[in-house]
Amino acid sequence: MGIKIVCDQDLNENVVWPSFPMILREAVGAQVGTVLYAGLGTVGNAWFGLDTQLMPKSWQRLADFPAAVPCGAVSAVVDGKIYVFGGAGRTNASASLAQFDVVHCYNPLSDSWTCLSTHLPIGLLGASAMCVDDRHILFFGGYNATQFNAFFARYTALAPSQQSQALEVFMARPVQDYAWNGSVWQLNVLTLAWKNLGAVDHSPNCGSSVIQHQGNIYLLSGEVKPGLRSDSVKRAIFADGRVKWLDEAHLPLISEIAPQEGVAAAFSGCWGGYPMLAGGTNFPGARRRYDAGKFYAHSGLLKTWRNEIYVFRDDVWIMVGRLPVARAHGLSFQVAAGLLFVGGDTQDGVPCLDTLFLAHPDEAAPSTVPDFFRRDSSDN
Numbered sequence: 001m002g003i004k005i006v007c008d009q010d011l012n013e014n015v016v017w018p019s020f021p022m023i024l025r026e027a028v029g030a031q032v033g034t035v036l037y038a039g040l041g042t043v044g045n046a047w048f049g050l051d052t053q054l055m056p057k058s059w060q061r062l063a064d065f066p067a068a069v070p071c072g073a074v075s076a077v078v079d080g081k082i083y084v085f086g087g088a089g090r091t092n093a094s095a096s097l098a099q100f101d102v103v104h105c106y107n108p109l110s111d112s113w114t115c116l117s118t119h120l121p122i123g124l125l126g127a128s129a130m131c132v133d134d135r136h137i138l139f140f141g142g143y144n145a146t147q148f149n150a151f152f153a154r155y156t157a158l159a160p161s162q163q164s165q166a167l168e169v170f171m172a173r174p175v176q177d178y179a180w181n182g183s184v185w186q187l188n189v190l191t192l193a194w195k196n197l198g199a200v201d202h203s204p205n206c207g208s209s210v211i212q213h214q215g216n217i218y219l220l221s222g223e224v225k226p227g228l229r230s231d232s233v234k235r236a237i238f239a240d241g242r243v244k245w246l247d248e249a250h251l252p253l254i255s256e257i258a259p260q261e262g263v264a265a266a267f268s269g270c271w272g273g274y275p276m277l278a279g280g281t282n283f284p285g286a287r288r289r290y291d292a293g294k295f296y297a298h299s300g301l302l303k304t305w306r307n308e309i310y311v312f313r314d315d316v317w318i319m320v321g322r323l324p325v326a327r328a329h330g331l332s333f334q335v336a337a338g339l340l341f342v343g344g345d346t347q348d349g350v351p352c353l354d355t356l357f358l359a360h361p362d363e364a365a366p367s368t369v370p371d372f373f374r375r376d377s378s379d380n
Helices: 146-159 160-171 286-291
Strands: 006-007 028-032 035-039 047-051 074-078 081-085 104-108 112-119 128-131 136-140 181-188 193-199 210-215 214-222 221-226 232-239 242-250 269-270 274-278 308-315 314-321 331-335 339-342 356-360 373-376
Touching: 006 331, 028 074, 028 081, 028 331, 035 331, 074 128, 074 136, 128 210, 136 221, 146 160, 193 242, 210 221, 210 274, 214 274, 242 314, 269 331
Parallel strands: 006 314
Antiparallel strands: 006 373, 028 035, 035 047, 074 081, 081 104, 104 112, 128 136, 136 181, 181 193, 210 214, 214 232, 232 242, 269 274, 274 308, 308 314, 331 339, 339 356
């Protein structure tokens, strides 16, 4: 029997945060001090900032990104500068979709962009990244750039009547055939030196969220091949220049009659002192199909936007509630009072124009200290 978690918190708590001024999906977001930054993806070259301490709060347009617009790029902040890696796009209107291998740096003090003199050693589209000290960024996952670029070059050249067959052949393969990045890569932003820190001990993930909490790195869910998600969260530590994988936990079942599929492109952060994962997308039924040997597991299945909120507490992931609307493909920001979910979309790609604020639990309220989740024995 499952455990039902009842969330005491008002998701909005009467706090109004400004909507992003444009449709924001597959974008890049970063935070430097009290200022939030976001752009690229569906926003194009535009780049915006929001100072959370100013009133009224509003997104202000800053220096435009100076190169071809990437979708699905990965970013990290080191010493007050924002680094943007890879992504995919087109260099011109007639070019096929391809991964970029360039690195750009945004300096908030000068409101300027610089293209750095380095190139990605592997494809980082769909990867996750995080800063671990005052000079190093770690990267997890990433689509195989050679496969990705070759497929879309062929696909673009085909007649429309042939494209569906090419897509089916590409999708109908097992996980290992996609050869996603299975190593942890490190970049020293001072020397621009890349280093392979060794292979992960699990199937490579793309579209995962990554957070740091109490010295631990959490790599949350994501997909292991197109259309097939992972229901697990991997935990690791970074020490003595290497990543040590500690354990793996699984998201809880939502239904007793269907497996937990996991999610990709979800929101995440630390909420009330606990790691949290919310929203995302999956294809219900894909896991059972794949396990039965049907490798194009999501063929014909409905891509589903999720609204579940999960929290890691007492060494187990529990479902604590649901978002007001199922949501994915946006940006998560950690602010003093809670979490902000900016942009993204809802079912069938309908864009989200509002900003959702998830307030931290009120530690001053007796009913929420120390257990701000009430448990009972009902089904989840």
